Amino acid sequence: MRTRDPEQLRAIARELRVSILRTIHQAKSGHTGSSLSCIDLLTCLYFAEMRHYPFQSDWPGRDRFVLSKGHAAPALYAVLHRWGYITSHDLARLRQLESITQGHPDSRRCPGVEASTGSLGQGLSVGHGMALALRGQAQRVYVLLGDGELQEGQIWEAAMSAAHFRSAGLCAIVDANRLQIDGAVAKIMNVEPIAAKFIAFGWKALEIDGHDIEQILGALDQSRANTETPTVIVARTIKGKGVSLFEDKVEWHGRAPNAAELALALGELGEPPAVTEP
Amino acid sequence: MTRTTRRVLSTREAYGRTLVRLGELSRDVVVLDADLSSSTQTALFAERFPDRFFNMGVSEQDMICTAAGLSLTGKIVFASSFAIFITGRCWEQIRNSVALPGCNVNLVATHGGLTVGKDGASHQALEDIAVMRAIPTMTVIVPADAVETRKAVEAAAWYDGPVYIRLTRENLPVIDCDERPFRIGVGWEVRPGHDVTIFGIGLMLHAAIEAAELLAAENISARVVNLSTVKPIDEHIIVRCAVETGAAVTAEEHNVCGGLGDAVGEVLLRRHPIPLERVAVRDAFGRSGDPKELLQYFDLTPQAVAAAAKQAIARAKR
Numbered sequence: 001m002r003t004r005d006p007e008q009l010r011a012i013a014r015e016l017r018v019s020i021l022r023t024i025h026q027a028k029s030g031h032t033g034s035s036l037s038c039i040d041l042l043t044c045l046y047f048a049e050m051r052h053y054p055f056q057s058d059w060p061g062r063d064r065f066v067l068s069k070g071h072a073a074p075a076l077y078a079v080l081h082r083w084g085y086i087t088s089h090d091l092a093r094l095r096q097l098e099s100i101t102q103g104h105p106d107s108r109r110c111p112g113v114e115a116s117t118g119s120l121g122q123g124l125s126v127g128h129g130m131a132l133a134l135r136g137q138a139q140r141v142y143v144l145l146g147d148g149e150l151q152e153g154q155i156w157e158a159a160m161s162a163a164h165f166r167s168a169g170l171c172a173i174v175d176a177n178r179l180q181i182d183g184a185v186a187k188i189m190n191v192e193p194i195a196a197k198f199i200a201f202g203w204k205a206l207e208i209d210g211h212d213i214e215q216i217l218g219a220l221d222q223s224r225a226n227t228e229t230p231t232v233i234v235a236r237t238i239k240g241k242g243v244s245l246f247e248d249k250v251e252w253h254g255r256a257p258n259a260a261e262l263a264l265a266l267g268e269l270g271e272p273p274a275v276t277e278p
Numbered sequence: 279m280t281r282t283t284r285r286v287l288s289t290r291e292a293y294g295r296t297l298v299r300l301g302e303l304s305r306d307v308v309v310l311d312a313d314l315s316s317s318t319q320t321a322l323f324a325e326r327f328p329d330r331f332f333n334m335g336v337s338e339q340d341m342i343c344t345a346a347g348l349s350l351t352g353k354i355v356f357a358s359s360f361a362i363f364i365t366g367r368c369w370e371q372i373r374n375s376v377a378l379p380g381c382n383v384n385l386v387a388t389h390g391g392l393t394v395g396k397d398g399a400s401h402q403a404l405e406d407i408a409v410m411r412a413i414p415t416m417t418v419i420v421p422a423d424a425v426e427t428r429k430a431v432e433a434a435a436w437y438d439g440p441v442y443i444r445l446t447r448e449n450l451p452v453i454d455c456d457e458r459p460f461r462i463g464v465g466w467e468v469r470p471g472h473d474v475t476i477f478g479i480g481l482m483l484h485a486a487i488e489a490a491e492l493l494a495a496e497n498i499s500a501r502v503v504n505l506s507t508v509k510p511i512d513e514h515i516i517v518r519c520a521v522e523t524g525a526a527v528t529a530e531e532h533n534v535c536g537g538l539g540d541a542v543g544e545v546l547l548r549r550h551p552i553p554l555e556r557v558a559v560r561d562a563f564g565r566s567g568d569p570k571e572l573l574q575y576f577d578l579t580p581q582a583v584a585a586a587a588k589q590a591i592a593r594a595k596r
Contacts, residue, residue: 129347157340
C-alpha cells in the first residue's frame with residue numbers, strides 16, 4: 001500500500017475524500033472543508049513518507065504524526081481506516097458516544113492517534129516534545145497546523161524553542177487554506193507572511209501547492225534532508241478541495257453534507273451515489 | 279507524637295535533590311523549567327544532567343505541551359515553574375494536552391501560596407489547588423516539609439497519570455520522619471486528640487500543630503491530620519476523624535474557594551456531617567509583605583486555627 005507513485009497517491013487521496021464525506025454525512029456533524037483541504041498532505045505522509053506499522057500502533061521505531069488542527073479528525077480517521085488501524089464500524093461511529101473516533105482525536109481511545117488535539121495552538125509544542133525525546137534517533141515527527149491556528153501565541157513559543165534546540169527531526173506542515181470560522185484568515189487576523197516568520201525564528205521554510213502530490217513529496221524529501229533546523233512546509237491549499245460545492249466556502253468549515261449534497265459530491269469524485277454504508 | 283526533629287529545610291531544595299537521585303535511577307527522567315531553575319531548584323538537575331534538562335525560557339504554555347510530547351514518547355517528565363504560572367497561565371494546556379491523553383507529566387510548582395511575599399498578588403497562587411483539583415484524573419499533593427516533598431516527588435515519578443505537587447517558598451521544619459511510608463491518597467495522624475480534628479496541608483500543617491499546643495493549654499485535645507494529598511482525598515481518615523472527634527477544622531494557604539476546606543467539606547457532607555470551620559484566605563487577592571506579616575494579615579495563624587477549632591467544638595455541642 002506504500003507508494004511514491006503520484007498516480008497511485010492521487011487515487012488514494014480520491015478514495016479518502018469519498019471516505020471523509022461519507023463519514024461526516026453519516027455522523028451529521030464534522031469539519032468538511034478542513035478535512036478535504038489537508039487530505040493530499042496526509043495521503044503523502046501516511047502512504048509515501050512515514051514509517052509506521054498498523055499491526056503494532058505503538059511500535060517505537062515509528063515516525064510520529066500530530067494533527068494539531070484536530071477538527072480535521074475525519075481526514076486522519078480515513079487514513080487510519082485505510083491502513084487498518086480502525087474499522088469501518090469505528091468510522092461509522094464518528095462523534096458517537098464511546099466511539100474511538102471522537103469529534104477531535106483522542107490518543108487514549110484511538111490506535112494510531114499520537115496526541116489528543118483539538119484545542120488549537122498546542123500540537124506544535126507536543127510534537128516538539130516528541131522530537132526532543134527522539135533526538136539522535138531516526139524517527140521523525142510531523143505536525144499538521146492550520147493557518148488560522150497560527151494566531152495562537154503558543155505556536156510561536158514552540159517555533160522559538162524548536163529552532164533553539166535545533167530539532168531537525170521536527171517538520172511542521174501548515175495547511176494554509178486561507179479560511180477560518182469567521183471568514184478569511186487575512187481579514188480576521190492576518191498571519192502572513194508565514195514562511196518569512198518561521199525563517200525569522202530559525203526554521204527552514206518551503207512553500208508548495210498543497211494539492212500537488214509531486215510538490216508535497218519533494219518538500220518532504222527536502223525536510224528529511226535538512227539535518228540542521230526544523231522545517232516548515234507552507235502548503236497552499238483550498239478549503240473543501242475536490243468538490244466544487246465546498247471549495248473555498250467558509251460556511252463548509254464545520255458543516256456536514258446532507259444526502260443530496262453528498263450525492264452531488266460523490267458524483268464529482270467519480271463515485272456511485274451510495275448514501276449509507278452497511 | 280509531634281515533631282520528630284526541629285530541622286528546618288527547604289522543600290524546593292529537597293525537590294531539586296530528589297530529581298538528581300531520580301536522574302541517577304533512570305535515564306528516562308527529563309526535567310523542564312521556564313527560566314526559574316535557580317528558584318525552583320531544578321538547576322541541581324540541570325547541572326548534573328544537562329542533556330536531559332530543557333530550559334524553555336519564559337514560555338510556560340510551550341513547556342507544558344512539550345512535557346506532554348516527551349511523556350507520550352516514554353519519558354518520565356517533571357516540569358516546573360511558580361505555581362501561579364503553571365496552574366493559571368497553562369490550565370487549558372494541562373487539561374487538554376496533559377490530563378486528557380493521560381500523560382505521566384509531573385508538574386512541580388514552587389512558590390505556591392501567600393508566602394512568596396514581597397512580589398505581591400500577581401505572584402501569589404491562592405487558587406491553584408482549586409483549579410488543579412477540578413481537572414479529571416489530576417492528582418494534587420501539597421507536602422508539608424522537605425522529607426514529605428522527597429517522598430511525594432519519588433511517588434509521582436512512578437505514578438501512572440498526571441500529578442501536581444505544590445511547594446511553598448518558605449523553609450519548613452521537618453515533621454515527617456524518614457521511616458514513615460508515603461502513599462499518594464493517604465493522610466496521616468500527626469498528633470492524636472479527641473475533641474476536634476485539624477486537617478492541615480503544607481505550611482499550615484505547622485500552624486495546625488502549634489494550634490493544637492495552644493488548645494492543649496486550655497485542656498482541649500486536638501487531633502492533627504496531614505492531608506497532603508488533596509486529590510484523591512483520603513475519605514477514610516476524614517470520616518474516621520469526624521466520627522471520633524465530632525468537629526473539624528481545615529487549614530490551608532489558599533483561597534477558601536475550592537481548596538482543602540471544600541474537599542474535606544464535600545466528604546463530610548456526603549458521609550458524616552459535623553461542624554467544619556475553614557481557615558484560609560477569605561476570597562481575596564494577596565499583597566506585598568513579609569511572609570510572617572502576610573500570614574498575620576490574612577489570619578493564617580496558629581491562634582486563628584485554635585479559635586476556629588473552639589468554634590467548631592461549640593457548634594458541635596449545640
